[in-house]
Amino acid sequence: MSKPKIAIFDFACCEGCQLQIVNLEEELLDLLGGADVVEWREAMSEKCDEYDIAIIEGSITRLEDEERLKLIRSRAKILIALGACATIGGINKLKNNFDDLDEVKKCVYGKDANKPHLATQPTKAVDEVVQVDAYVHGCPIDRKEFTYIMRCLLMGKEPEIPEYPVCVECKAKGNPCLWEYGQVCLGPIIRAGCGARCPSNGFRCFGCRGYIDNPNVDAAKDVIDKFGLNIDDLKTKMVLFGSRQEPTIHG
């Protein structure tokens, strides 16, 4: 049996998640032993239209990108969304909070705003355009989780991605709760799998892995009251990675 062919493509992103793959170092050789990487702009010059697994990094912000993504989807047996931009739209979705996207464009690009390659649309996560078979969450991705997911897929097995929030991993690490130290941590509503990396280093959870499947926003409102904060304190923290994702806090 020949090795499966992998192609890695980037859309609107900082390419930091691909960099995490480059940073696998020794394990990168394991990955290359188990699969043939046939296209990967950040790491090689070859291109190829035949592949089994497509890894998509970045969010989708232009019509031409939607078309390109659909073409990739039609060629790939398995499509993986890599990193927060791809899985949830990520920071790029911040612009969706503005009603007038032309204004946003002018603000960002100035006199170049009308150049054709900058004809951007509201940001979409990959699964808002095509079907996604596996998600590698995070900003950036966790290298260990990425290699676990790749091994599962190469084995033909569905990877187990946590449905529970970051608090689980945070408590397992023996961390005191950052809420008790005045931080508005998103841990209780954000998907685990990062090993509670930020809270373990004293920073609140920023929410880069996206909401759990069934977050309890009512509880979040109660907790806000308990700590004498107002709803905007929470909303401003949710906006970075959580813009225009469900659930949105109203009121």
Add this chain to the structure above:
Amino acid sequence: MSVKKIAKKDFVEFVETLIRKERVFGVQAKGDRFDFAPLESAQDLRLDYDVTLQPPKKFFQPPAEVLMTFEVGGGYQSQYDDEPFVLLGVHPYDMVAINQMDELFSQDNYDTHYMTRRNNATIVACDVAKPSENVFASSMGTAVVKSGYDVLLTDIGDSYVCEAATEKGEKLMAAAKKAVPADDAALKSREAVWAKNKKGLNRHELKCDPAYLPKLLAKAYKHPVWEERAKTCFSCGSCNQVCPTCYCFNVQDDVNWDMKTGKRERAWDGCLLDGFTKVAGEHEFRKQRADRFRHRIYRKGMYVPEKIGGQIACVGCGRCVAACLPDIANPVAVYNRLIDDLGIG
């Protein structure tokens, strides 16, 4: 077995010698809290702590552990952690929890992984010197402990009373050269600490004898309290994670890059978590938050007691009360509410 007395400064010296000989974990400050951690200096040991962030269960059932390595379609090799260690400073309620876990992990399918660690442990318990903000051990009858430990320390001011309860404990204390047999005054002081703790570790007061809880729960399954409280439950499982008697786990296989060899790991799980009851075919039999919230309370007050001779599986450490952000996890608040509504008897 012997009961001795050792001056605090001599005790520090004794712990120093112990650290040089053995693998020792002890209670230490972690920021403005406390936790068990590898002990490198006797000066770091804080037997005056109120409560640790995590219960000591992690030394017997770690958050994640490899059970075995295997070859796909071939053999397997069980993995055991069998290095002896000393655990310093286990509070009575946590000791009671360990005793319960010992029963649970040694009945039915004897759990060799847990029991190997347990049998390699020497536990030095210590009576509570300072009650934590949420402790209710007095209500649960776990403020003092009579078994399970190898040594029990009681702070009586300028010295500790140390009771060696097992051969292991005697051996450990033999290194405390400056310990002397405990005199009557010391034993009386220890009695006084016990008497004080039996009443004083009670920040939340249960309105019934804990032995009544299974009967109370037998008539509470459809009570509105489950829905009411679970409405603001994050399903974050913090109550499970910090509980000294929550022992549920999940087992997963991870195959190496060669696609031939791999390892089987188990990790803590929690009955409050969405997906905890998901089985083949995506069926999930406790899909609602309220069902899962109720389940934890029933585990502590009814289901686990049925497996361990009626002992209530909530030991009153109060960690879940502290860990629950929306303040709904407090078992005493739930039980008292049920007592108010359903009465006793």
